[in-house]
Amino acid sequence: MKKIIITVDGPAASGKGKISKYISRKWNYKHLDSGILYRNLAYIFLQNGINLNSTKEIKKIINKKNTISYRKSKKLRTEKISKIASKIAVHQFVRNFINKFQRKFIKSNLKNRHFVIDGRDIGSVVFKNANLKLYIDVSEKNRAKRRYKQLIDNGEKSIYPQILKDIKLRDKKDKARKNSPLVIPKGAFIIDNNSSFRNTSLQINKLIKKI
Numbered sequence: 001m002k003k004i005i006i007t008v009d010g011p012a013a014s015g016k017g018k019i020s021k022y023i024s025r026k027w028n029y030k031h032l033d034s035g036i037l038y039r040n041l042a043y044i045f046l047q048n049g050i051n052l053n054s055t056k057e058i059k060k061i062i063n064k065k066n067t068i069s070y071r072k073s074k075k076l077r078t079e080k081i082s083k084i085a086s087k088i089a090v091h092q093f094v095r096n097f098i099n100k101f102q103r104k105f106i107k108s109n110l111k112n113r114h115f116v117i118d119g120r121d122i123g124s125v126v127f128k129n130a131n132l133k134l135y136i137d138v139s140e141k142n143r144a145k146r147r148y149k150q151l152i153d154n155g156e157k158s159i160y161p162q163i164l165k166d167i168k169l170r171d172k173k174d175k176a177r178k179n180s181p182l183v184i185p186k187g188a189f190i191i192d193n194n195s196s197f198r199n200t201s202l203q204i205n206k207l208i209k210k211i
């Protein structure tokens with residue numbers, strides 16, 4: 001049976017997760033968060049005290065791994081892990097490992113037929129032939145405000161100006177990297193997620209109805 005894929009890409013704290021979860025519930029799609037894969041790797045590197053400036057050390061760990069988990073947890077959402085994830089995501093061999101895992105996961109998943117996958121390069125690199133591609137657009141300030149609230153709700157100490165600075169830095173890194181930079185995928189629809197969620201969901205549902 002042919003699988004149906006919706007990709008949701010966008011910058012940090014643009015609401016990709018919330019939007020994907022919404023699509024998953026409303027339309028009965030299986031939600032996969034590719035950022036979690038980078039965060040899980042970041043956590044492993046942190047736990048093992050890997051020198052992140054040493055490509056050799058990072059490669060050694062990657063070569064030993066043959067799977068990675070989509071499992072979410074609060075410890076993966078800290079700013080420290082966000083920064084490490086973004087740092088290791090520049091390496092093509094890290095991306096190859098994660099992309100291969102994602103494609104295999106979808107292919108061998110017999111339980112689900114519809115998938116909504118969010119990340120930075122899902123519509124532009126990983127699933128170029130997706131049935132619907134969304135790119136989430138939100139101003140830097142709105143994203144920083146939302147991330148700040150998320151961290152406070154998570155019980156993490158957080159300062160708004162610092163969060164804004166971190167978001168700008170992570171955007172710069174994600175957009176400027178040589179390998180799979182964050183771009184608006186070819187054929188993607190730009191979703192304005194600056195105002196109410198109702199407005200966002202109206203834009204999205206209109207597009208999903210047409211698949």
Ligand code: CDP
Nearest residue numbers: 011012013034035038085086089119120121
């Ligand atoms: O939730 P947030 O948008 O802050 O980040 P995330 O989606 O969990 O991703 C964390 C980091 O992993 C990003 O800053 C990217 O550097 C990297 N990432 C990536 O390069 N490609 C993806 N498909 C997903 C995440």
